[in-house]
Amino acid sequence: MFITFEGLDSSGKSTQAELTSRKLTDSGEKVVFLREPGGTRLGEQIRSILLDVNSNIEPVAEVFLFSAARAQLVREVIQPSLARGEIVICDRFVDSTTTYQGYGRGIPPGDIRAINRLAIDDILPDLTFFIDISLDEIEKRQRNAGKIIDRMERSGRKFFERTRNGYFELSRTEKRLHIINGERSPQKIFNEIWLIIQQEVHRTSVE
Ligand code: ADP
Numbered sequence: 001m002f003i004t005f006e007g008l009d010s011s012g013k014s015t016q017a018e019l020t021s022r023k024l025t026d027s028g029e030k031v032v033f034l035r036e037p038g039g040t041r042l043g044e045q046i047r048s049i050l051l052d053v054n055s056n057i058e059p060v061a062e063v064f065l066f067s068a069a070r071a072q073l074v075r076e077v078i079q080p081s082l083a084r085g086e087i088v089i090c091d092r093f094v095d096s097t098t099t100y101q102g103y104g105r106g107i108p109p110g111d112i113r114a115i116n117r118l119a120i121d122d123i124l125p126d127l128t129f130f131i132d133i134s135l136d137e138i139e140k141r142q143r144n145a146g147k148i149i150d151r152m153e154r155s156g157r158k159f160f161e162r163t164r165n166g167y168f169e170l171s172r173t174e175k176r177l178h179i180i181n182g183e184r185s186p187q188k189i190f191n192e193i194w195l196i197i198q199q200e201v202h203r204t205s206v207e
Helices: 013-026 041-051 059-083 094-104 109-120 135-145 157-173 186-206
Strands: 002-006 031-035 087-091 127-132 177-181
Touching (some): 002 013, 013 087, 013 127, 041 059, 059 087, 059 094, 059 109, 094 109, 127 157, 127 186, 135 157, 177 186
Parallel strands (some): 002 087, 002 127, 031 087, 127 177
C-alpha cells in the first residue's frame, strides 16, 4: 500500500505521516517512511537547492527539479519497496506538483500532467490525505514555532491561496484524495485517518 500526505507547510502533514507510520509499524507492518523532495541521495541534493533562499529558480526549472527528485525516488525506492509488499508512506508526492507548480506558479495543466506522468511511472498512491488548515492558522503556527522560512515558504499569501484551492480542485476528480480538517488536535485528526486506512485495507482484502 502506498499512502501520501499533502497540504501546505505547517498544516501538520509530517505529524500525521509519523503517527501513521508508527501505528502501522506497531501493527507489525514493514513501513518505508519518505519525504519529498528527498528520500534518495540525489533527491536530498535537489532538496537543498530547492529550499535554499539564495537559489534563483524559474517556475519551469522548479517543476523539473521537483520531478527529477520524484523520478529517482519512484524508481530507486518506492517501486522496489511496494514490490516487496511493504507499506510506503510519503510526506508529499505528485499532487504537490499539480497544486504548487500548476495552480500556484501557473504552469499549464497539460504540461504538469505530462511531466507528472513521466516522473511517477504509473505509481499513484492508494490513499492521499490532504491536511487542510487556513492560511491564518498557518501564519499563527509559524510565528509560534519561530520557524525559519525556506524559499518555497516565501512565495506569498496569494500563491498559497491558489495552491490550497488546487487541492480542493484535485479532490473533485481524485477519489483517493481525502480532505482532512487539520484544525483539530493531532489525535482527533489521526483517528479519522486511521479509520480511512482500515476501510481501505478492508476494501482491498475483499476485492
Ligand atoms: P508540516 O509537515 O505540514 O509542515 P508539521 O507536522 O511539521 O507540519 O507541523 C507544523 C507545526 O504545527 C509544528 O510545530 C507542529 O507541532 C504543529 N502541529 C502539528 N499538528 C498540529 C495540530 N493538529 N494542531 C496544532 N498544531 C499542530
